[in-house]
Amino acid sequence: MARFRIGLTGGIASGKTTVGQILADCGAVIIDSDLLAREAVEPGTDGLAQIVRRFGDRVISDGRLDRAELGRIIFADARARRDLEAIIHPAVRRRAAELETAAGPDAVVVQMIPLLVETGQQDRFDAVIVVDVPEHLQRERLMARNRLSAEEADARIAAQATRDQRNAAATVVIDNSSPDREDLRQRVEAVYRELIGETPHQLGSCCCD
Numbered sequence: 765m766a767r768f769r770i771g772l773t774g775g776i777a778s779g780k781t782t783v784g785q786i787l788a789d790c791g792a793v794i795i796d797s798d799l800l801a802r803e804a805v806e807p808g809t810d811g812l813a814q815i816v817r818r819f820g821d822r823v824i825s826d827g828r829l830d831r832a833e834l835g836r837i838i839f840a841d842a843r844a845r846r847d848l849e850a851i852i853h854p855a856v857r858r859r860a861a862e863l864e865t866a867a868g869p870d871a872v873v874v875q876m877i878p879l880l881v882e883t884g885q886q887d888r889f890d891a892v893i894v895v896d897v898p899e900h901l902q903r904e905r906l907m908a909r910n911r912l913s914a915e916e917a918d919a920r921i922a923a924q925a926t927r928d929q930r931n932a933a934a935t936v937v938i939d940n941s942s943p944d945r946e947d948l949r950q951r952v953e954a955v956y957r958e959l960i961g962e963t964p965h966q967l968g969s970c971c972c973d
């Protein structure tokens with residue numbers, strides 16, 4: 765078990781990756797559940813075999829998972845979505861636990877989980893950090909990064925928990941509305957210090973470069 769375990773979440777395009785990078789610079793070990801979910805369905809995995817058993821060959825294209833096809837199926841069928849989650853979530857949690865063990869007992873581990881609140885995982889951590897932005901900025905950044913229309917961005921935002929629901933689960937809320945990244949870095953470092961009770965490992969060499 766790691767020395768201190770943090771759950772990091774926030775709405776889509778709120779800045780989780782940006783904050784996670786700063787926490788990594790502070791010395792934390794980052795475990796990205798989106799990445800683990802992708803790895804869990806790579807060719808040759810048990811996860812992909814289970815998906816084919818449940819959904820059939822139509823979700824395979826050139827030997828790989830056809831995400832677009834699977835997406836069409838699960839967004840039209842809540843039971844299919846639950847079945848998919850029942851395959852992927854345990855695989856992601858198992859792999860996250862392995863990575864935590866490998867990080868060692870002295871590590872500060874940050875699990876980055878977009879749907880942490882929606883999946884009720886807040887009590888699994890010593891602390892939960894929520895990255896928060898007002899919806900209009902979330903929409904703006906999502907449209908710019910993913911080249912989406914306002915309607916497409918709004919649909920993705922509406923599919924998640926509300927700001928209030930997420931913030932209610934937080935030990936600490938980090939406001940990421942300012943475009944000043946250096947200000948964000950300093951606030952994240954201060955939160956890290958406060959939670960861990962010590963100076964970030966690489967403060968001198970990395971965080972203050």
Ligand code: ATP
Binds near residue numbers: 781
């Ligand atoms: P996702 O939910 O899709 O995984 P995320 O929460 O990890 O996204 P980021 O990828 O960190 O969010 O940030 C979303 C976009 O907003 C990126 O293009 C990023 O460069 C930009 N961004 C992040 N923080 C700020 C900021 N403080 N000011 C302006 N743009 C920002």
